Amino acid sequence: MYDERFSGLRRRGFLTATTGAAALALVGCGGTENTADQSGGDGTPRRGGRLRAAFAGGGASETLDPHLANLFADVARAKALFDKLADYGADLSAQPRLATKWEPNKALDRWQVTLREATFHDGKPVTAKDVLYSYRRIADPEKAFRAKASLEPIDLDASRATGERSIEFVLKRPTAEFPNVLAAFGAYIVPENAGENASDFDQKPIGSGPFRFVSFSPGRSAVFRRHDAYWEGAPHLDELEFVVANEESARVNALLGGQVEYAHELNPTTARAHEGKGQIEIVRLRGSAMQAFCMKTDRAPFDDKRVREAFFLIADRQELVDGALSGAGVVGNDLFGKGYEYYAADLPQREQDLDRAKALLKQAGAEKLKVTLDTSAVAAGFTEAAGIFRDQAAKAGVTIDVRMGSKDSYWADILDGGTLACYRSGAMPIEAHISQRLLTDSTTNATHWKHKDFDALYQQAQSTRDKTERAAVYERMQRRLYAEGGFLIWGFADWILGTARKVKGVETKAPANTLDWARFDKVWLA
Amino acid sequence: MSGLRSFVARRLILGVAQTVAVVLLVFALTEALPGDAAVALAGDQPDPARIAAIREAMHLDRPVHERLADWATGLLHGDFGTSLASGRPVGQYIADGFGPTLLLAALTVALLVPIGFGLGVLAARHEGGFVDRLVSSVTLAVYAVPEFALGVLLVTVFALKLGWLPPTAVGYGTDLLAHPAALVLPVLVLLSRPVCSLVRLVRAGMVDALASPYVAHARRYGVADARVRYLHALPGAVAPAAQQLARTIDWLLCGVIVVEALYVIPGLGTVLLNAVAERDVPVVQGLAVVFGVLTVVLNLGADVVARRFAPRAGVAA
Numbered sequence: 001m002y003d004e005r006f007s008g009l010r011r012r013g014f015l016t017a018t019t020g021a022a023a024l025a026l027v028g029c030g031g032t033e034n035t036a037d038q039s040g041g042d043g044t045p046r047r048g049g050r051l052r053a054a055f056a057g058g059g060a061s062e063t064l065d066p067h068l069a070n071l072f073a074d075v076a077r078a079k080a081l082f083d084k085l086a087d088y089g090a091d092l093s094a095q096p097r098l099a100t101k102w103e104p105n106k107a108l109d110r111w112q113v114t115l116r117e118a119t120f121h122d123g124k125p126v127t128a129k130d131v132l133y134s135y136r137r138i139a140d141p142e143k144a145f146r147a148k149a150s151l152e153p154i155d156l157d158a159s160r161a162t163g164e165r166s167i168e169f170v171l172k173r174p175t176a177e178f179p180n181v182l183a184a185f186g187a188y189i190v191p192e193n194a195g196e197n198a199s200d201f202d203q204k205p206i207g208s209g210p211f212r213f214v215s216f217s218p219g220r221s222a223v224f225r226r227h228d229a230y231w232e233g234a235p236h237l238d239e240l241e242f243v244v245a246n247e248e249s250a251r252v253n254a255l256l257g258g259q260v261e262y263a264h265e266l267n268p269t270t271a272r273a274h275e276g277k278g279q280i281e282i283v284r285l286r287g288s289a290m291q292a293f294c295m296k297t298d299r300a301p302f303d304d305k306r307v308r309e310a311f312f313l314i315a316d317r318q319e320l321v322d323g324a325l326s327g328a329g330v331v332g333n334d335l336f337g338k339g340y341e342y343y344a345a346d347l348p349q350r351e352q353d354l355d356r357a358k359a360l361l362k363q364a365g366a367e368k369l370k371v372t373l374d375t376s377a378v379a380a381g382f383t384e385a386a387g388i389f390r391d392q393a394a395k396a397g398v399t400i401d402v403r404m405g406s407k408d409s410y411w412a413d414i415l416d417g418g419t420l421a422c423y424r425s426g427a428m429p430i431e432a433h434i435s436q437r438l439l440t441d442s443t444t445n446a447t448h449w450k451h452k453d454f455d456a457l458y459q460q461a462q463s464t465r466d467k468t469e470r471a472a473v474y475e476r477m478q479r480r481l482y483a484e485g486g487f488l489i490w491g492f493a494d495w496i497l498g499t500a501r502k503v504k505g506v507e508t509k510a511p512a513n514t515l516d517w518a519r520f521d522k523v524w525l526a
Numbered sequence: 527m528s529g530l531r532s533f534v535a536r537r538l539i540l541g542v543a544q545t546v547a548v549v550l551l552v553f554a555l556t557e558a559l560p561g562d563a564a565v566a567l568a569g570d571q572p573d574p575a576r577i578a579a580i581r582e583a584m585h586l587d588r589p590v591h592e593r594l595a596d597w598a599t600g601l602l603h604g605d606f607g608t609s610l611a612s613g614r615p616v617g618q619y620i621a622d623g624f625g626p627t628l629l630l631a632a633l634t635v636a637l638l639v640p641i642g643f644g645l646g647v648l649a650a651r652h653e654g655g656f657v658d659r660l661v662s663s664v665t666l667a668v669y670a671v672p673e674f675a676l677g678v679l680l681v682t683v684f685a686l687k688l689g690w691l692p693p694t695a696v697g698y699g700t701d702l703l704a705h706p707a708a709l710v711l712p713v714l715v716l717l718s719r720p721v722c723s724l725v726r727l728v729r730a731g732m733v734d735a736l737a738s739p740y741v742a743h744a745r746r747y748g749v750a751d752a753r754v755r756y757l758h759a760l761p762g763a764v765a766p767a768a769q770q771l772a773r774t775i776d777w778l779l780c781g782v783i784v785v786e787a788l789y790v791i792p793g794l795g796t797v798l799l800n801a802v803a804e805r806d807v808p809v810v811q812g813l814a815v816v817f818g819v820l821t822v823v824l825n826l827g828a829d830v831v832a833r834r835f836a837p838r839a840g841v842a843a
Contacts, residue, residue, distance in 0.1 A: 052697060059800030060619050060792075060809075061611035070569060144579035146571065198613050218612065219800070220699040220792050243697040246796075247787040249678060250694050254790070257685050257693035408803060409561025412572035425570070443573035 043504060049525040050239035051503065053262035053518075054251045057244030062218040065201040066188035067138050067145040072264060076518035077242055078188055080224050082207035085113065085131065085182035085189065087515035092340040092429045094179030095515055098126060098189055098208065102182070108174035108463055113182070115165040118231040120191050121212040128161030133192040135159075149436070149443055150184030174463035176470055177431045185428070185513065210235045210521035219244055235521035236505070252498065255280055261500040261525070264518070267380070268326035271496045281499045281506075284328065287339045287427065288495035288512040291325065291332065291381065293373070293389065293488040294414065294423035298448040301371065302419060305484040306364040312350055312488055313357040314396050315389065321491045324385035328496060332489035335478050337430040342471055344478035357396045369398045374414055374421040376405040381493070382422040415446055423487070427511035430474065434458055438481070447486025454480065502526045530833060537829065541822030545815065552814040553594055556807050562586055563610040563805040584610045597811060606815075607808035609801075616812040619797050623781070625700045627793035630785070631778035633709060634716045638774065642721050643767070646728025647755065650763075653733055661725065669722035677715045677788040684711060696790040712789045716782060720774040727770050731763025738762070765832040772828030779824075780817045 055073035066078035085099040096102075100116045118126045136156055138145045158170035171178065181187070191206055205213050210232070211224035222242040228234045243260060245251045251263040252270050256279065266282070275282045295302040295311065302308055317331035330338065333350055337343045361367055371393075375386035383404070390400040400420075405413055414421040423446065425433070436442055439458055440450040454477065461473040481487070495512040505523045510516035564580035565572065581587050600607050606616035649661040671679075685693035695708040702709055735741060736759050744758050745751075781795025794813065801809035 054696060058611075058804075060622065060797055061609055061614070061800065061804060061806065063612055070567070142579075142583070144576045144583060146576075149571075149573060149576070217699055218614075219796070221697050241697065243790075245694065245696050245790040246799075247790070250696065250788055250790045253681050253685065253693035254696045257689075259692060259694060259696050406560045408559070408805065409565045411570045412561060412565045412568065412577065415572050415574075443575065444571060 043526060045236045045505060045524040046526060047236050047524070048238050050241060051237050051262060051520060051523060051525060052241045052243055052260040053264065053520070054243050054245045054254055054260040055264045056246045056248075056251075057219060059219040059244070059246075062244070063202055064205045064213075064216055064222070065195060066190065066205075066207070067134075067147065067186055067195070069186045069188075070146060072512065072518070073242065073244065075185070075513070076264070076520075077222055077224075078186075079209065079518065080211040080240060080242075080520055081205055081209045081213060082188040082190065083118070083126075083209050084184075084187050085115075086179050087183050088427070088429065088513065090509045090511065090514060090516065092337065092427060092511070092514065094177075094183045094429075097183075097515075098131075099182060102179055104176075104178065104465075106465075108176050108178075108465060109171045111169045111171070111178050112162070113167045113169060115167070116231055117165070118208045119229055120208050121206045121227055122191075123229075124191065125164075126189065126208050127164050127192075128167045130192050131167055131189055132156070132159065132161060133194075134189045135187070137190070137195060138187060145186065147184050147186035150181055150187065150432070153178070153181060173459075176462050176464055177429065180429050180431055184432075211240055214239070230521065232521070236524035237520060240520050255498050255500065258500070261503050262506075262523075263498040266496040266498050268328035268494075268496065271328065271498075272326070274498065278501070281501060281503070283497040283499060283506055283508050285495040285497070285508065285511055285517060286330070287492045289329075289427075289493040290336055290425040290489055291320075291329070291385065291491040291493055292423040292425075293385075293490070294421045294446045295486045295488065296419045296446075296448050297486040298450070299419055301364075301366050301369055302486065304364045304366070306360045307366050307369070308484055308486065308488075310357040310360040310364070310366075310396070311393075313353045313360070314393050314398065315350075315488060315490050316352040316392050317350070317490045319392070320385055320388055323388045324381035325491060325493050326381075329491045329493040332491045334482050334485065334487060334489045336425070336433045336487070336489060337427075338492050340427075340430055342430045342474040344475045344482070347479065347482050352392070354396045361396070361398070367397060370401065371398065371420050372401045372403050372418065374403050374405050374410075374418045376407050376410040376422070378405075378407045378410040379422075379424050382424075385490075386422055415444060416448075421446070424493075427513045430478075431461075434477065438485075449481075449486050530830070533833065534826070534830065537826045541819075541826060544822055545818035548818040549811060549814050552811060553807070556802075556805070556810055557590055559805065561805060563807065566803065566805045567611065586610075593807075597808065601815065606812040609806050609809050611801075611804045611806045611809075616808050619801075619809050620794070620812055620816055622700065623792065623794040623797040625793075626702055626791050627779060627781055627786075627795070629702055630709070630712060630716060630782070630791065630793065631775060633713050634720070634778055635771075635775060637713065637717055638720055638724060639771070641717075642724030643728050643760075645721075645725045646763070646767075647732055647760070649725065649729040650732030650736060651755070653736075658729075662729075665722035665725050668718050671718070673715055673719065673782075673784045674788065676718055677711070677785060680711050680714060681788070694788075694790040700792065702791070708789070712785050712791060715785050715788075716778060720777075724767060724770060724774070727767050728763050731766055732759055735759035735762035761835040764835045768831040768835070769825075769828045772824040776821050776824050779820050781813075 057073040058071050066082045069075045069078045083098045085097060086094040087097050089095045098115055098118055099113045101114050103112045135151055138147045139151050139156055153171050153175045155170045155172050160168055162168050195201055202216060210227055210230045212227045214223040214225050216222045224240045226235050226238055248267055254260045255263040271282045274280050295308055312334055321329050321331055335344060373386050375382045377383060386402045390402055393400045437444055438449045439455050457473055457477050461470050464470040499506055502525050504526050507516035563584055564577045564586055567580055568577045597607050608615055645661050649658045652658045681693045684691050691710050692708045698705045698708060741754055741759050744754050781793055781798050783795035783799055786793045786795040798813050
């Protein structure tokens with residue numbers, strides 16, 4: 001599968017390709033992206049030094065168990081210590097990591113996966129047994145590891161090791177995008193029998209990742225050292241330290257004051273204040289977070305597709321991006337995954353059209369409509385977006401009543417409650433977005449989009465071997481969502497990082513959650 | 527002195543009752559919050575099956591009274607229980623967070639007492655004069671600045687512009703004494719407001735005391751001015767100041783959340799904030815007990831001091 005799709009395009013080839021694209025973008029934008037030119041090329045990587053990276057964290061309850069990774073800080077630490085079989089490229093397609101290749105049978109329900117030669121930090125090789133152990137640990141019915149739902153297509157009882165470094169995965173149904181399962185959030189490979197004691201991972205985690213464990217104190221600091229025998233080549237840095245600072249101003253101050261060299265998750269206003277001033281570098285990871293309003297398609301007023309279309313036409317997307325995201329993002333077109341693999345980019349960009357919206361509402365008998373919009377301070381820009389959309393809707397005669405919800409239970413509250421809610425999502429393949437949120441039996445179907453024919457299209461895509469044909473099926477599904485779906489996707493927010501000027505090799509084209517995001521083995525200190 | 531002893535005993539019993547009430551209240555309030563640890567942990571992937579599984583693994587599916595009873599029994603054996611989020615003992619959370627908070631509180635109090643009393647006495651001596659007006663207006667102005675704003679201002683000026691001090695204590699963990707420079711700004715912020723209220727209290731008490739008949743009487747006997755000030759007038763001003771000081775120490779120890787967040791100091795405030803966000807009930811309860819006991823003990827101490835120095839003031843306590 002891999003060889004068929006990316007023949008000869010190894011990891012380094014991929015990097016070069018994206019760097020080339022970055023250079024083109026630089027010319028096109030007249031140098032607005034002043035960091036793009038430093039993404040891959042400039043200067044020779046220099047070995048040595050310790051990089052300190054500040055993340056928002058989970059406080060004293062943090063753990064290094066990679067299967068419990070939930071926050072960005074958890075994932076960044078997990079990817080330094082551990083590997084997955086595959087990971088996402090900048091377009092969210094699966095890229096081989098510990099797996100060198102994957103080949104399906106004709107029916108796409110059995111996959112032969114071959115592992116590369118890699119070793120854990122204790123010198124033992126990574127084997128098929130370790131992979132099966134890791135997946136079984138994640139899928140343990142007694143536990144609630146996050147990747148469990150993603151691994152659901154695999155029949156782990158029937159899957160087996162066919163050699164030291166080869167595994168046959170037996171699937172419950174045809175799954176053309178099986179590599180996405182291997183790349184799933186949190187599906188890290190740990191040595192056989194690791195994590196049987198709860199404290200194993202916090203005291204001496206052993207992985208096959210680019211860095212090995214030195215010390216960890218939850219909520220404060222984690223120090224890792226270069227793993228010289230890393231299969232992809234040892235990292236440039238001697239040491240990597242993760243520190244936790246939940247307050248954004250503290251992360252910025254620590255970066256400006258030289259206490260850290262990398263600060264994750266900055267505000268657009270902070271970015272604007274420091275961009276191009278020469279003190280620190282601002283890196284914008286485009287297309288990292290989908291921003292939307294979620295309409296419940298199974299209840300009034302949104303059970304009428306004319307009302308949904310009217311709402312699509314009410315939104316002034318640029319105003320939402322400028323107001324709610326402080327301009328740090330791009331407009332959306334009511335489809336998830338702008339710029340990702342299989343994205344239906346040909347559909348016309350939706351614009352505000354209040355007259356047509358009013359006409360549609362009139363047809364639907366929904367003039368003088370009153371709707372409650374749920375929002376919460378759970379994510380940046382949510383309350384602002386709600387306020388802006390309320391004002392936009394008023395121009396179409398729709399009264400929106402904004403209701404502030406609890407920050408800590410927001411996502412569970414809006415899953416089945418309310419009719420209209422602010423929504424966002426991190427980067428994931430379009431296939432995963434569909435399977436997790438838009439099928440009748442999806443576990444987090446917040447728009448209550450339940451259509452047998454849509455489910456059938458998904459099954460068809462999953463049993464289509466040819467990539468072009470599969471892309472055509474995905475496009476049909478996206479046309480349907482564009483016309484009458486429940487997600488009003490108005491924008492995609494940048495993920496903003498700050499780095500010290502001497503930090504080089506930070507990839508700028510990697511949405512948060514992808515392989516090259518928070519990837520410290522490719523970074524060096526000039 | 528037996529009056530004092532029965533007073534202490536009464537206050538102790540009251541204190542135990544207060545602590546129990548605080549714990550029950552915290553338990554009830556945490557239960558009343560929307561969502562629980564399972565919901566908080568599930569975050570933006572609120573798969574109902576996963577939430578149910580987490581809830582079962584954390585024993586959150588058991589009735590409220592059983593969980594409260596279990597926890598209370600453990601507490602009697604000195605066991606604070608285990609965190610829902612990590613499975614680590616709550617005692618360790620509190621022990622880890624206590625160090626930095628105690629250090630900050632101790633430094634602040636060590637500076638607060640001499641500065642507060644010194645400036646207060648100084649202002650009272652020059653009542654109505656230039657020094658008095660200067661001290662009063664400066665303390666009033668500083669008191670009016672919110673901590674967060676003051677903290678950001680100090681970082682911008684002293685850390686980022688002048689580069690004299692580190693902007694945060696990020697990465698230093700609990701080993702703050704090894705990096706004393708990182709403590710300067712947090713202590714300044716912590717000091718700013720209490721010092722103002724203490725100065726004003728001491729000044730008011732001293733002005734009253736200096737104008738009182740017994741001070742006038744002492745002066746008529748020809749007792750030296752300094753002696754009158756420090757041995758006769760000051761004790762009268764100590765009583766309200768001691769109570770204020772107890773409240774301040776209490777405030778310092780119970781985790782000064784703003785300062786800890788701004789300067790990345792992993793103290794009790796940070797622990798509390800994270801525990802509430804994660805609905806980590808055992809940690810919140812453990813902290814509530816610690817805070818409750820601290821508050822009771824400190825206020826008791828202050829009342830005893832107040833009674834000792836100004837017996838008439840103790841009647842109200």
